[in-house]
Amino acid sequence: MSLTETARDKTALVLGATGGIGGEVARQLLAAGWQVRALTRRTATEAARANAAEGIQWIQGEVMQAGDVAKAARGVAVIVHAVNPPGYRNWAGTVLPMLDSTLAAATAEKATVVLPGTVYNFGPDAFPLIQDDSPQHPVTRKGAIRVELEERLRDATTRGARAIVVRAGDFFGPRAGSSWFSQGLVVPGKPVSTIRSPARRGVGHQWAYLPDVARTMLALLERRDTLPPFCRVNMAGYWDNDGTAMVTTIQRVVARHGQAAAIKPFPWWMMRLIAPFQPTIRELMEMRYLWQRPVRMANDGLLGSLGHEPHTPLEDAVEATLRGLGCLPATS
Incomplete structure (x- = not known):
């Protein structure tokens, strides 16, 4: 810690620390020397087991x-708002009140809020290449709520x-939780024999490796005093140009481990x-258009702020993800 830095400057509250993005950001904050608090409905022991990270102060x-x-946020400089209702239950009725709780605390503490963003809040007038400041005219209910969040x-x-706000494509990673990769492409906990491809033939799709998203958020936080008060940036992540790169990469990775998929x-x-009859599936169906037409994000603003975008090679990211999901042999 520098002489001009206080303990508050490197203290963060993570909301959603037992989930995919929240958990990954919490782990990387800890590794970078931050003090991390997390709010949980569970006991501290249960929450710590779910997150698999030591050093978090569970509240x-x-x-x-x-x-x-507000109580959990006293004295923090950063609030990571990565919380969502499980299984999309009453998503529309809970996400805005949740954010309001965060904003009230951030205003009182003069803290920085970090929000994982998506492409949902954009409509056809912004396609196919979305800039940081593209017009937000969504065509879905979830997209309209995303606009309101921002x-x-x-x-x-x-x-x-x-x-x-860090906008990224579809998450995947060893601890990404519920995602297209783990719920649609492969079956967690089993060797990969079939890979399902959601994309329309020839249609590109954007992916984001969760550890890279968390690294990006951390890098921006370390430079937050140089950013505008309201900063929103897009990540390029992995652009699957014709919708086949991700599934064929999975196929190559599992083949190296003796699996024919x-x-x-x-x-x-x-x-x-x-x-x-199933809320999660209903929400996925609403966003099917993202598999039917190319929607890509330009990361010019992020490059201007950081000079680079954290980027793990795709095959390495896929292998780590499959191993984390229990789809590869424990040793090979």
Whole structure:
């Protein structure tokens, strides 16, 4: 810690630390010497087991309760808002109140809020290449809520808070939790014999390796005093130009471990039948258009801020992901 740095400058509250992106950011903050707190509905022991990271200060509380978040956030410089209702249950009714709790605490503490962003808040007028400041005219309910999330963040920066939004493609990684990679392409916990391809033939798709997303967030936080109060940047991640690069990379990786895997189309017809009865599938179906047309994000702003984008080679990222999902032999 430098002479001009205080303990507060490197203290963060992570909301959603037992989830994919929240857990990854928490681990990387700890590795970089930060003090990390996390709010959880579970006991501290249960939460620590779910996160698999030592050194987090677990605080029992509920993100929907502004008082719980305010108490946990006292004296922090950063709040990582990476929390979502499990299984998309009542997503529309909970995500905005959750953010309001975070913004009230950030305003009181003059803290920086970090929000993982998506492409959902953009519509056809911004396709196929989305810039940081492209117009936000979404065509889905979830997209409209995403727009509102960013607007509330922007408004909070007029009251003393700061905000960083990092938009990325579909997450994958060894601890990514529920994702297209783990729920659609392969089956966790089993050797890979079939790889499902959701993309329409020839349509590009954008992916983001979760550890790279967390590294990007950490790098921006370390430079937060040089950023505008409301900063939103896109990550390029991995651009799968024709929708085949990810599935063929999985196929190559598992072949090195003695597994022969066939690539087959994703059963969208079956999802359509299940969607009325399964909230997670219903939410996935709403975003199917991202597999039917190319939607890519330009990372010019990120490069301008950092000079680079953290980027793990795709085959290394896929191998780590498959190993984390239990799809590869324990030793080979």
